[in-house]
Amino acid sequence: MNALAPVASRASGLLAAYGDWLRDHAGIVRTVQWMVVAVYAFLIVVPAFLPLPDGDAHALDNLTVFAQWAFWGLWWPFVILSMLVAGRSWCGLFCPEGTLTEAASRVGLHRAVPRWLRWGGWPFVAFLATTIFGQLVSVYQYAPAALVVLGGSTVAAIAVGLVYGKEKRVWCRHLCPVSGVFSVLSRVAPVHFRVDRETWSRNAGHVPVHPVNCAPLVRIRRMTGPSECQMCGRCSGHLDAIALSFRPPNREVAALPATEASGWDAALIVVGMIGVAIGAFHWSASPWFVEWKLAAAALVVDHGPAWLLSDHAPWWLLTHYPDANDVFTWLDGLLIAGYILATALVVSSLVWGALLVAAGACGKARVAQAVRLAYALIPLAGLGVFLGLSSLTVTLAKAEGWPLGAVPAIRVAVLGAGAAWSLSLAWRQLADVADRASRLRAFAACAIAVAVVVAAWALLFFGWS
Numbered sequence: 112m113n114a115l116a117p118v119a120s121r122a123s124g125l126l127a128a129y130g131d132w133l134r135d136h137a138g139i140v141r142t143v144q145w146m147v148v149a150v151y152a153f154l155i156v157v158p159a160f161l162p163l164p165d166g167d168a169h170a171l172d173n174l175t176v177f178a179q180w181a182f183w184g185l186w187w188p189f190v191i192l193s194m195l196v197a198g199r200s201w202c203g204l205f206c207p208e209g210t211l212t213e214a215a216s217r218v219g220l221h222r223a224v225p226r227w228l229r230w231g232g233w234p235f236v237a238f239l240a241t242t243i244f245g246q247l248v249s250v251y252q253y254a255p256a257a258l259v260v261l262g263g264s265t266v267a268a269i270a271v272g273l274v275y276g277k278e279k280r281v282w283c284r285h286l287c288p289v290s291g292v293f294s295v296l297s298r299v300a301p302v303h304f305r306v307d308r309e310t311w312s313r314n315a316g317h318v319p320v321h322p323v324n325c326a327p328l329v330r331i332r333r334m335t336g337p338s339e340c341q342m343c344g345r346c347s348g349h350l351d352a353i354a355l356s357f358r359p360p361n362r363e364v365a366a367l368p369a370t371e372a373s374g375w376d377a378a379l380i381v382v383g384m385i386g387v388a389i390g391a392f393h394w395s396a397s398p399w400f401v402e403w404k405l406a407a408a409a410l411v412v413d414h415g416p417a418w419l420l421s422d423h424a425p426w427w428l429l430t431h432y433p434d435a436n437d438v439f440t441w442l443d444g445l446l447i448a449g450y451i452l453a454t455a456l457v458v459s460s461l462v463w464g465a466l467l468v469a470a471g472a473c474g475k476a477r478v479a480q481a482v483r484l485a486y487a488l489i490p491l492a493g494l495g496v497f498l499g500l501s502s503l504t505v506t507l508a509k510a511e512g513w514p515l516g517a518v519p520a521i522r523v524a525v526l527g528a529g530a531a532w533s534l535s536l537a538w539r540q541l542a543d544v545a546d547r548a549s550r551l552r553a554f555a556a557c558a559i560a561v562a563v564v565v566a567a568w569a570l571l572f573f574g575w576s
């Protein structure tokens with residue numbers, strides 16, 4: 112018998128017990144959720160009405176800097192990371208928008224979810240729009256911009272809750288700008304609420320049950336992974352057929368058939384989490400952007416139109432903080448959006464081209480196979496976004512005077528881990544390729560896709576810094 116079996120069995124028992132604990136202690140979970148809402152509301156509203164912090168302000172003596180740490184230094188990067196470890200537990204247990212939209216839908220109009228709202232492209236469109244808009248208003252730097260972007264999303268979540276669903280999270284399921292990202296990342300999480308369908312069928316009608324209110328509208332009986340589940344635990348133990356369980360983290364993606372791979376997921380991974388995210392973090396460090404900007408400004412000075420150089424756009428549309436000498440012209444706004452989209456186009460075309468070449472070895476339906484292979488890039492895309500967001504953590508830590516000598520090595524390790532994980536996923540996905548030579552050729556093409564992504568992040572962290 113495997114010497115580790117008792118340890119594994121004990122860990123599995125503890126995990127399942129934790130799932131049951133969540134179910135049995137809904138009151139405690141709700142209290143924590145409302146505490147998070149209170150802290151979130153305070154940190155998002157109050158700093159927006161305070162003067163801009165001085166250059167030497169610190170987290171412990173300035174509320175605006177403290178809020179910056181909370182939102183951009185810790186919350187975003189580590190919530191992204193948590194998806195790879197604990198699935199969407201953040202969504203189900205802590206997210207203030209989830210709590211608020213569900214509470215609103217308890218007292219709202221309880222309308223059925225219309226067809227247009229269930230369109231699968233919303234998470235992709237919302238992620239792109241929010242990412243680009245966030246850059247235009249400098250959401251990471253200024254509290255009023257954070258109030259507009261995060262607060263605007265929260266108001267929309269409440270509004271959707273007031274109209275659609277009854278005690279449901281329609282916003283989280285269909286519209287939240289990061290729900291698509293969280294959904295794909297959690298596909299490689301090592302934990303999920305496992306549904307034993309045989310036990311379900313056997314016990315249905317024979318075992319007394321309480322109805323389960325699954326707020327994100329998961330069809331629980333058919334659930335095969337954690338991508339839609341928000342890990343709230345309410346269904347734990349239902350019909351003795353559901354338990355929070357460990358699983359091999361690569362199994363879901365490796366076994367995903369091309370028929371179940373979603374084009375919107377692939378677009379979000381390749382264009383959103385890779386292309387647009389890289390563009391959004393690149394532009395402010397890019398010497399190419401500076402060259403573009405100088406050339407475009409010279410062109411506009413010579414040929415007009417002059418209004419492109421005016422800097423009177425409102426702060427909620429384009430960055431406008433004269434006190435901090437940080438004001439965008441309309442031309443700046445156009446160039447930033449253009450640079451992000453151009454980067455996304457170049458990077459995602461290279462990645463998609465490599466995936467199409469790899470898909471050629473997988474048999475018929477080349478595009479569908481390339482869509483399936485795009486899922487192999489989830490770890491690298493997720494860890495890339497984590498690195499991009501954590502560069503704000505590094506900037507904040509630098510301002511606090513923390514020693515940061517280990518940062519380059521950590522970045523190399525994280526990027527290397529993401530690349531290795533994605534390559535191992537691609538190799539598993541290619542297991543059904545007929546002969547070894549074709550599998551190796553397809554794997555080499557996947558490796559090119561991985562190399563493109565690694566090179567783009569390396570350029571930012573090691574080429575331009």
Ligand code: SF4
Nearest residue numbers: 325340341343344346
């Ligand atoms: S399936 Fe629904 S009820 Fe069950 S844990 Fe996931 S989100 Fe909660």
